[in-house]
Amino acid sequence: xxxxxxxxxLVKMMDIYGSTKKVSSKNVDVMITSKVLxxxxxxxxxxxxxxxxxxxxxxxxxxxxxxxxxxxxxxHKNARxxxxxxxxxxxxxxxxxxxxxxxxxxxxxxxxxxFAKHKKLPKGNTERLQRLRDQEALIISYMTxxxxxxxxxxxxxxxxxxxxxxxxxxxxxxxxxIRNLIGxxxxxxxxxxxxxxxxxxxxxxxxxxxxxxxxxxxxxxxxRFKREFGGKEVDVDKRIxxxxxxxxxxxxxxxxxxxxRPEFLRARTLQGKKWDLSKS
Numbered sequence: 406x407x408x409x410x411x412x413x414x415l416v417k418m419m420d421i422y423g424s425t426k427k428v429s430s431k432n433v434d435v436m437i438t439s440k441v442l443x444x445x446x447x448x449x450x451x452x453x454x455x456x457x458x459x460x461x462x463x464x465x466x467x468x469x470x471x472x473x474x475x476x477x478x479x480x481h482k483n484a485r486x487x488x489x490x491x492x493x494x495x496x497x498x499x500x501x502x503x504x505x506x507x508x509x510x511x512x513x514x515x516x517x518x519x520f521a522k523h524k525k526l527p528k529g530n531t532e533r534l535q536r537l538r539d540q541e542a543l544i545i546s547y548m549t550x551x552x553x554x555x556x557x558x559x560x561x562x563x564x565x566x567x568x569x570x571x572x573x574x575x576x577x578x579x580x581x582x583i584r585n586l587i588g589x590x591x592x593x594x595x596x597x598x599x600x601x602x603x604x605x606x607x608x609x610x611x612x613x614x615x616x617x618x619x620x621x622x623x624x625x626x627x628x629r630f631k632r633e634f635g636g637k638e639v640d641v642d643k644r645i646x647x648x649x650x651x652x653x654x655x656x657x658x659x660x661x662x663x664x665x666r667p668e669f670l671r672a673r674t675l676q677g678k679k680w681d682l683s684k685s
Contacts, residue, residue, distance in 0.1 A: 406421065406422065406423035406424050406564065407420075407421070407422040407423060407537070407540065407562060407563075407564050408420070408421050408422075408428070409533060409537050409540070409542070410433065410536060411530055411532040411533040411536050412532060415651070416434045416652070416655050417432055417433050417434045417435075418433070418434070418435050418437065418533075419433045419436045420436075420437050420438075420439075420533070421436065421437070422439055422562050422564055423439075423441075423564050424438060424440055424449065425438040425439065425440045425448065425642050425643070425644045426438065426449050427456070427457075427646050430648070433648050433649075433652075434647070434649045434651045434652035434655060435645065435646070435647055435648065435652040435655055435656060436645070436646040437643070437644075437646075438643065438645075438646070439643040439644075440641070440642045440643075441464060441567070441611055441639060441640075441641050442640040443466065443567075443609060443639060444637070444639070448640075448642045449642070457645055457647075458644070458645040458647075458656055458660050458669075459643070459644055459645075459669070459672040459673070460641075460642075460643040460644075460645075460668045460669050460672055461640060461641070461642060461668055461672035462614060462615070462617055462640070462641045462643065462668035462671075463614070463615045463638055463639065463640055463641060463668075464569075464611055464612055464613065464614045464615055464638070464639060464641050465611075465612040465615055465631050465634070465637070465638055465639075466567075466610065466611050466612070466637055467599060467609065467610040467634065467635065467636040467637075468608075468609065468636075468637070469599070469602060469603040469607055469608060469609060470608060473600060473603065476599065476603075476635075477596075479635030480633060481632075481634075483633070484592050484633040484634065487588065487592050487593070488592050488593050488596045490589055491589040491592065491593035495586060495590065495593075496550060496551040497548050497549065497550055497551075497556065497586070497590050497593065498548065498551075499548060499593070499594065499597045500546065500547050500548070500549065501544065501545075501598075501601055502544065502545040502546070503541075503544055503563075505534075505538055505545050507535065509545065510531060510534050510538065510545070511531065513529070513534070513545050513558055513560060513572075514531050516555055516558050516574055516576075517529045517558065517560075517574045519574075519577070520574035520575060520576075520577065521574070523577050524623075529572065537562060541563070542562055542564070543560065543561070543562065543563065544560070544561040544563050544568060544602075545558065545559070545560050545561075546558070546559045546561075546594060546597070546601075547559070547594070548590040548593065548594050550586075554576075556575065556576050556587050556590045556591075557573070557574065557575040557587060557590050557591045557594055558572070558573070558574045559572070559573050559594060559595075559598060560573075561598070563607075565607075566607060566609065567607055567608055567610065567611055568602045568607055568610060568611065569613050570611065570612055570613030570614075571613060573591075573613075575587050575591055592633070595634065598610070599634075612634070612636070614641065615628050615631060615632075615638065616628050616667070617667040617668045617671055618667040643668075645659065
């Protein structure tokens, strides 16, 4: 389990990875807990669903205990071709940071924020990544071209038994040739990450979420990209606990924006029922 504290604007946040149980904490407005339900794992018991906002999503995981050849063979043949081409013919280079410096985190944030602006996503949070790094719970990886220009970046939370993708970002180019190169580089980056985490002794590789129901072409494209890598789809239990007045106001705003998202609607249908998720 990994715990990290940081501020988002004026709101004092705490993220917990690997458990959804509320823990004792001081000076925290909002606690966000998440637990990937790996095979044979069940959600933590819900004592009162009035204490938190509940989301029940999905993600894609890869069992890293398998032989490397088996993992690669489960990847879609078109993605395998692009990975092989990237590794043998494209002038790109893999970099991995298991203890990134502040400057290296700032480089990632600058790159991600440009991507986020284009995609209309929230900006990255430097403090959050620094606090993860301080616990040896952050891994950043990226691909560069032969001139050292970053093409794509990944940031992971490292729990010790699995690594979960937090952020993924790609450079934006109008030139179709470069766009195709970046597409191959991103697939190759995922593959290099998978191999590296397997060599570190991790049990699982987590793609950081799938859309339960896609609401547009962009979400469909993201799901399709991740599913190219094979793996197994499992559930993700996420609970948002407001702990102060500021936290309750923040959570209320968040709930109002997200209440119709499929993962929140799915959690609502499961409340009060047995956790039979095979049909959900």
